[in-house]
Amino acid sequence: MPELPEVEVLVRHLGPELRGRCIQAVEVLAPRTVRPDSPETLRSRLHQAVFGPITRRAKFLCFQLTRPTGEPLQLVGHLGMTGRMFLLPGDRPLPKHTVVAFDLGSDRFVFEDTRRFGRLTLDTSVLDGLGPEPLSEDFQLETFRKALRARSQPIKVALLDQSLVVGVGNIYANEALYHAGIHPRRRCHSIRQDEARDLHSAIRRVLSEAIERGERLSLDFRAGTGGLFYYGTSSETAGDPDAERFAVYGREGEPCLKCGSPIRRLVQVQRSTFFCQKCQR
DNA sequence: CACCATGTTCCTTG
């Protein structure tokens, strides 16, 4: 379900629900998800721990907890491609692809992940080496420009590299390049100053607009209906007339919103790239 | 059976 905006919206929803709640038990149904921790370690370390604030770093969720001893703990989660997290009333059965569940007494906090590319661990080393947060002051235009000058790979590929800037995934990389008018195959070092400036601001714009949109949806993540729905590609519930969510992503063959020429698709590092040949140079 | 899918990590090759 992830890319930065979806994770951010989830974090904002989960924070108020989880804060202050105490973990009675931890069920690890997919040991792989908690690697390199063992299920036993996770169970014992988190037993009777209380949730504090939840924050986001890149596409990771960072859960601050306090143990009964007063010792602080940080649990780090990643949704992979298909992860969802939500609260489920205690009397309801766990969904088929639950990988970890926290017993909170009346409810369970559930991590469901069909493809199991996600993570949930006490090992915070995954946060090392990440680039700047695109929506913070750390994402400086000058630094971004210099980083592009130092690379030779195609710009679309660079945007997916979490050491250049974090949080951008396949959807928003395509969208940002479209809005900046830059062809996805352009090599980084060929990006001009004005183009770098446009791309820098397009990245910020597509991400913050997606967050606003996710907030507007007032998603019912308290399960019942299955939790927080990814609002990136799934067909949405009625009532939201905002049909053109994406300008290019998933729109192969459909007309460009600016010039009408058909959106094209190509493959870069085994991922689909969508773009307008006429508007992106 | 074919191909597609929001991500990261590890391995090979040059």
Add this chain to the structure above:
DNA sequence: CCAAGGAACATGGT
């Protein structure tokens, strides 16, 4: 040592 490309992880939808 580094960069680039590819495969792997695992499951489901169309």
